[in-house]
Amino acid sequence: MSPLERYLIVAALLFGIGLAGALTRRNAILVLAGIELMLTAVNLNLIAFGRYGGHAAPAAGQVFVLFVIAVAAAETAVGLALIIAWFRHRRTVQLDEADELRG
Amino acid sequence: MNGLAPQLWLVPALPLLAAGVLACLPRRACRLAAGLAIGALAVSLALSLAALAVTLAAPGPEGFRAVVNFPWLVWGEHTLHLGWVLDPLAAVMLVMVSLVGLLIFIYSVGYMAGDENFTRFFCFLSLFAGAMLAVVMANSLVLLFIAWELVGLASYLLIGFWFQKPAAAAAAKKAFLTTRVGDLGLFAGMLWLYAATGTVVFYDGGRGCLESAAVSTLAGRTVTAGLTLSAVISLLVLLGAAGKSGQFPLHVWLPDAMEGPTPVSALIHAATMVAAGVFLVARMFPIFAAAPPGATGTPPALQAVAWLGAGTAVFAALIAVAQTDIKRILAYSTVSQLGYMFLGLGVGGVAVGMFHLLTHAGFKALLFLGAGSVIHGCHGEQDIRRLGGLWRAQPITFATYAVGMMALAGVPLLFSGFWSKEEILHAALGWPVSRGPFWLALAGALLTAFYMTRQMVLVFFGPYRGGAAGAGAHDAAPPHESSPVMTVPLVLLAVGTVVLGFFGTPAWPALQAYLDPAHAAHFAPDLRRLFSAEVLKLMALSTAVVLTGLALGWWLYGRRPVTDPAAPDALELVQPGLFRLWREKFRVDEFYAATVVRWHAGWAALGDLLDRWCWGGLVWLVQGLALGLAWVSRLVDEMAVNSGFDAACARLVRAGRRVAGLSTGRLPGYLRGVAAGALALGLLLLWGGCR
Numbered sequence: 153m154s155p156l157e158r159y160l161i162v163a164a165l166l167f168g169i170g171l172a173g174a175l176t177r178r179n180a181i182l183v184l185a186g187i188e189l190m191l192t193a194v195n196l197n198l199i200a201f202g203r204y205g206g207h208a209a210p211a212a213g214q215v216f217v218l219f220v221i222a223v224a225a226a227e228t229a230v231g232l233a234l235i236i237a238w239f240r241h242r243r244t245v246q247l248d249e250a251d252e253l254r255g
Numbered sequence: 256m257n258g259l260a261p262q263l264w265l266v267p268a269l270p271l272l273a274a275g276v277l278a279c280l281p282r283r284a285c286r287l288a289a290g291l292a293i294g295a296l297a298v299s300l301a302l303s304l305a306a307l308a309v310t311l312a313a314p315g316p317e318g319f320r321a322v323v324n325f326p327w328l329v330w331g332e333h334t335l336h337l338g339w340v341l342d343p344l345a346a347v348m349l350v351m352v353s354l355v356g357l358l359i360f361i362y363s364v365g366y367m368a369g370d371e372n373f374t375r376f377f378c379f380l381s382l383f384a385g386a387m388l389a390v391v392m393a394n395s396l397v398l399l400f401i402a403w404e405l406v407g408l409a410s411y412l413l414i415g416f417w418f419q420k421p422a423a424a425a426a427a428k429k430a431f432l433t434t435r436v437g438d439l440g441l442f443a444g445m446l447w448l449y450a451a452t453g454t455v456v457f458y459d460g461g462r463g464c465l466e467s468a469a470v471s472t473l474a475g476r477t478v479t480a481g482l483t484l485s486a487v488i489s490l491l492v493l494l495g496a497a498g499k500s501g502q503f504p505l506h507v508w509l510p511d512a513m514e515g516p517t518p519v520s521a522l523i524h525a526a527t528m529v530a531a532g533v534f535l536v537a538r539m540f541p542i543f544a545a546a547p548p549g550a551t552g553t554p555p556a557l558q559a560v561a562w563l564g565a566g567t568a569v570f571a572a573l574i575a576v577a578q579t580d581i582k583r584i585l586a587y588s589t590v591s592q593l594g595y596m597f598l599g600l601g602v603g604g605v606a607v608g609m610f611h612l613l614t615h616a617g618f619k620a621l622l623f624l625g626a627g628s629v630i631h632g633c634h635g636e637q638d639i640r641r642l643g644g645l646w647r648a649q650p651i652t653f654a655t656y657a658v659g660m661m662a663l664a665g666v667p668l669l670f671s672g673f674w675s676k677e678e679i680l681h682a683a684l685g686w687p688v689s690r691g692p693f694w695l696a697l698a699g700a701l702l703t704a705f706y707m708t709r710q711m712v713l714v715f716f717g718p719y720r721g722g723a724a725g726a727g728a729h730d731a732a733p734p735h736e737s738s739p740v741m742t743v744p745l746v747l748l749a750v751g752t753v754v755l756g757f758f759g760t761p762a763w764p765a766l767q768a769y770l771d772p773a774h775a776a777h778f779a780p781d782l783r784r785l786f787s788a789e790v791l792k793l794m795a796l797s798t799a800v801v802l803t804g805l806a807l808g809w810w811l812y813g814r815r816p817v818t819d820p821a822a823p824d825a826l827e828l829v830q831p832g833l834f835r836l837w838r839e840k841f842r843v844d845e846f847y848a849a850t851v852v853r854w855h856a857g858w859a860a861l862g863d864l865l866d867r868w869c870w871g872g873l874v875w876l877v878q879g880l881a882l883g884l885a886w887v888s889r890l891v892d893e894m895a896v897n898s899g900f901d902a903a904c905a906r907l908v909r910a911g912r913r914v915a916g917l918s919t920g921r922l923p924g925y926l927r928g929v930a931a932g933a934l935a936l937g938l939l940l941l942w943g944g945c946r
Binding site for chain 1: 918927
C-alpha cells in the first residue's frame with residue numbers, strides 16, 4: 153500500500169464522516185461542521201496528490217489548499233452569520249423546523 | 256351717397272346684440288338687462304331719427320333712396336345679394352318701431368317687475384324689436400324673409416312666455432303654425448320672383464326687382480286665366496302678409512296671442528309683428544300695382560288687397576262687439592284696423608295705408624298699455640264684466656285710454672285715427688272698381704265706435720264689479736293706479752296719438768307727400784282743400800257714423816250702469832242668436848278644428864300607427880334578431896371557448912402545484928439530494944472510467 157493510498161483512505165473516511173454528519177444531524181451548526189470536515193477531506197486529497205501525484209508544477213496542491221481554506225473560512229463566516237440571524241428570528245437552530253421556503 | 260346709410264345696419268344689430276348678451280346674463284341681473292335692452296333700442300331710435308332727418312332733407316321727385324348691397328351667397332353664376340335701404344318708407348317705420356318699442360320696453364320694466372324671468376323677457380323683447388327693424392330696413396326679399404321669420408320666432412317665444420299656462424303654450428304654437436301657412440306663400444312668391452327676374456334685391460340701381468325694368472317684365476307675362484306673373488307673385492306675397500297681419504282667414508292666431516304678457520300684446524299689435532304684413536305689401540307695392548302695358552283699370556292684386564282688407568275690417572269688428580276680455584276686444588279691433596290698412600293700400604296706395612299703420616301703431620300701443628295698466632291695477636282681472644268705475648281709481652290710465660279709444664273710434668278733428676281713417680274712406684270712395692269696400696269700411700267705422708264705447712263704459716264707468724263678484728280673495732283689494740314707469744309712456748303715447756294726426760290732414764298732407772314723393776305737388780299744403788265740398792261731405796258722413804256708434808254704445812250700456820257681472824249683455828237681449836255667433840267668433844276656430852285640424856290629426860294618427868306598428872315592428876324585428884345572435888355568440892363563448900381555456904388552466908395549476916411540492920424548504924432534504932447527486936455523479940464517472 154503506497155503512502156498515497158493511505159492518505160486517500162483517511163481522506164475518504166474523513167469525507168464519509170463529514171457527509172454522515174451533514175446528512176444526519178439536525179443542528180445547523182453541526183451540519184456546518186460536517187461540511188467543514190468534508191472540505192478538510194478534499195484538502196487532504198489535494199495535498200496528497202500534490203505530494204505524490206508526480207505532476208510537474210511544484211506546490212500546485214498546496215496553493216489550491218490555501219485558496220480552499222480561505223474560501224471555506226469565508227463560507228463558514230457567512231453560514232454562521234445566517235444561523236445567528238435565523239436564531240434571532242426563530243429562537244432555534246433545528247434545521248427541520250426551517251421550512252418557510254417550501255413551495 | 257350719404258354718410259349715414261352705410262352705418263344703418265346698427266339699427267337692427269344693436270337690439271339683436273343686446274338680445275344675445277341678455278341671453279347669457281344670469282337671472283338676477285334684472286337692472287342690467289333692462290338697462291341694456293332699453294339703451295340699445297334708444298341708440299337705435301337716435302339713429303332712426305337721424306335717418307329720418309336725412310330723408311326729410313332729400314330733394315328730388317323720386318325722394319331719397321340710399322341702398323347698401325353686398326353679396327351673401329355665391330354659387331355657380333348666381334349671386335344672392337343682401338342689403339338695406341333707406342327711403343321714406345323705411346325711415347318712418349324705423350322711427351315708429353323704435354319709438355313705440357322703446358316706450359313699451361320702459362313700460363315693461365314696471366309691468367314685469369317681480370317676474371322671475373325678467374331677464375329672459377327683455378332678451379326676447381330685444382330680439383323682437385331688432386328683427387322687426389331688420390324687416391323694415393331690408394333691401395332684399397331674402398333678408399326680409401330671414402328677419403320676418405325671426406319676428407315669428409320672437410313672437411312665438413313671447414306669446415308663450417308664461418309657458419306653464421297650457422293656454423299660453425297652445426297660443427304660441429297656434430301663432431307660429433298659422434303664420435307659417437302664410438309664410439309658405441311668401442316663400443313661394445320669393446322663389447318665383449327670383450326665377451322670373453333673377454334677383455330678390457328691391458332696389459339696385461335699376462336692376463332691382465321693384466324697379467321698372469323687372470316690374471314691366473313681370474307684368475308682361477301672363478301665367479293663367481288672364482293673371483299676369485306680377486299678380487300671381489303679389490297674391491302669394493299677400494298670403495304671407497295676411498298670415499302675419501292677421502287677415503281673414505289666417506286671423507285666428509292674433510286674438511289667442513293675448514295669452515302673452517300685455518306689453519308683448521302691445522308690441523305685437525302696434526309696432527312689430529302685425530305691421531310687418533302691411534309693411535311688406537307697402538314695400539312690394541310696385542309689383543302689386545304693376546299692370547301690363549296697355550291695360551287699364553285696377554290690377555287684380557290690388558283688388559284682392561282691398562277686398563280682403565274691407566272684409567276683414569267688418570268681420571273682426573263684428574266679433575269684437577261680443578267679446579268680454581278687455582285684451583281680446585283690442586285684439587279683434589287690431590284685426591279690423593289691419594283690414595283698414597290693407598284697404599288703404601289697395602285703394603289708395605302706400606301713403607294711405609302707411610298713414611293708418613303709423614297712427615294705429617300709436618294709439619293701439621296706447622290702448623294695450625292702458626289695458627295692461629288696468630289689468631295690473633285690478634290684480635290680473637281681464638273680464639270687462641268684472642271691471643268698472645275705474646276712472647276714479649286710475650285717472651291717468653282713464654284719461655290716456657280715452658284718448659286712444661277716441662282715436663280708434665275716429666272721433667273727429669283732434670285724434671289721429673280720424674284723419675287716417677278719413678283718408679282711407681276718401682280713397683275708397685274714389686275707387687273706380689266698386690263702392691263695396693267703401694260701405695264695408697263705413698260699417699266697420701260704426702262698429703268700431705260702438706264696441707269701443709261698450710268697452711270704455713264697462714271698464715271705466717258704473718260701479719266697480721270686481722269685489723261684488725266674489726270670484727276670489729284677491730279681488731278684495733281695491734284697484735290702484737300704476738307706477739310712473741307705466742303711466743309716463745301712456746301719457747307720451749297719448750300726446751303722440753293726438754299730434755301725429757296733424758301730419759296727414761287733407762289741409763297739410765305732409766306724410767303723404769313724404770311717402771309718395773312722385774305726387775308731392777298733389778299734396779302741397781292747402782287749407783282750402785279741407786273745406787272742399789267733397790271732403791266736407793265725407794267728413795260729415797263719417798262723423799255722423801262715428802257719433803251714431805258712440806251714441807248706440809252709450810244707449811245700450813251707459814244708460815243704466817251694469818251692476819251684476821253675471822247679467823246678460825245688453826245686445827244679447829236684443830239679438831241673442833247673432834250675439835252668440837259673434838261671441839263665438841263666427842266659429843272659425845271650430846271650423847278649422849273640424850276641417851284642417853281634424854284632417855291633420857288623421858294624418859298624424861296614421862303616422863303614429865305606421866310608426867308604432869310598421870316601423871316599430873321592423874325595429875323590433877331587428878332588435879330581436881340582434882338579441883338572438885348575441886345569445887348564440889354568448890353560448891359559444893361560454894361553452895366552447897371558455898370551457899376549453901378553463902380546462903387548460905386548471906391542468907396547468909395542478910401541474911404547477913405538484914412541481915412546487917418538490918420544493919419543501921427543508922435543508923436536510925436538499926442536502927440529501929445533493930449527496931445523492933454527487934454519489935450518482937461519482938458512480939457514473941467510475942463506471943465511465945472502467946470502460
